[in-house]
Amino acid sequence: MIGSGLIQIWAVLLTLSGSSATSLQGDKPVYIHWPLISTEASHSITLHCLNDPPDVPMDSFTSTQPIHKENTTLRFRGWNKQMFEKDTLLEPHVLQDECKIQDGSWHQSRFFFHTQDSRQLPIVDIQEFPTSQPNTLQHIEIGPVCFL
Numbered sequence: 251m252i253g254s255g256l257i258q259i260w261a262v263l264l265t266l267s268g269s270s271a272t273s274l275q276g277d278k279p280v281y282i283h284w285p286l287i288s289t290e291a292s293h294s295i296t297l298h299c300l301n302d303p304p305d306v307p308m309d310s311f312t313s314t315q316p317i318h319k320e321n322t323t324l325r326f327r328g329w330n331k332q333m334f335e336k337d338t339l340l341e342p343h344v345l346q347d348e349c350k351i352q353d354g355s356w357h358q359s360r361f362f363f364h365t366q367d368s369r370q371l372p373i374v375d376i377q378e379f380p381t382s383q384p385n386t387l388q389h390i391e392i393g394p395v396c397f398l
Contacts, residue, residue: 292395294363295326298358328365373392
């Protein structure tokens with residue numbers, strides 16, 4: 251689980267001009283106004299990944315198509331502890347899903363969360379995060395939270 255590091259990153263990246271929307275108590279942001287007066291909220295998260303192709307015999311290079319690996323289903327925990335996951339009412343919108351491509355280039359999977367219950371955001375934890383394999387690199391980019 252990524253948990254507290256994700257909260258700290260979020261606290262740094264959340265900026266709302268002209269308002270003190272959060273204050274820090276310990277290592278967790280504390281909401282002051284925006285979620286209480288908002289009727290909707292949105293949040294974006296991007297997973298960047300570099301996957302080298304697996305070792306394959308020389309005679310298998312007849313195909314020029316990139317090699318794909320099996321998809322891992324991520325689960326995202328919201329501020330109020332509800333889970334955003336595939337095939338549920340809180341399913342994240344997958345805007346781009348390229349991290350399964352194994353061609354030695356950087357790719358990304360982009361997720362967008364939108365809810366009419368502003369207490370569900372921001373995302374504070376990512377579960378079922380793919381474990382690092384040899385010849386892979388990955389990092390997470392936490393986007394801003396928008397309260398409407």
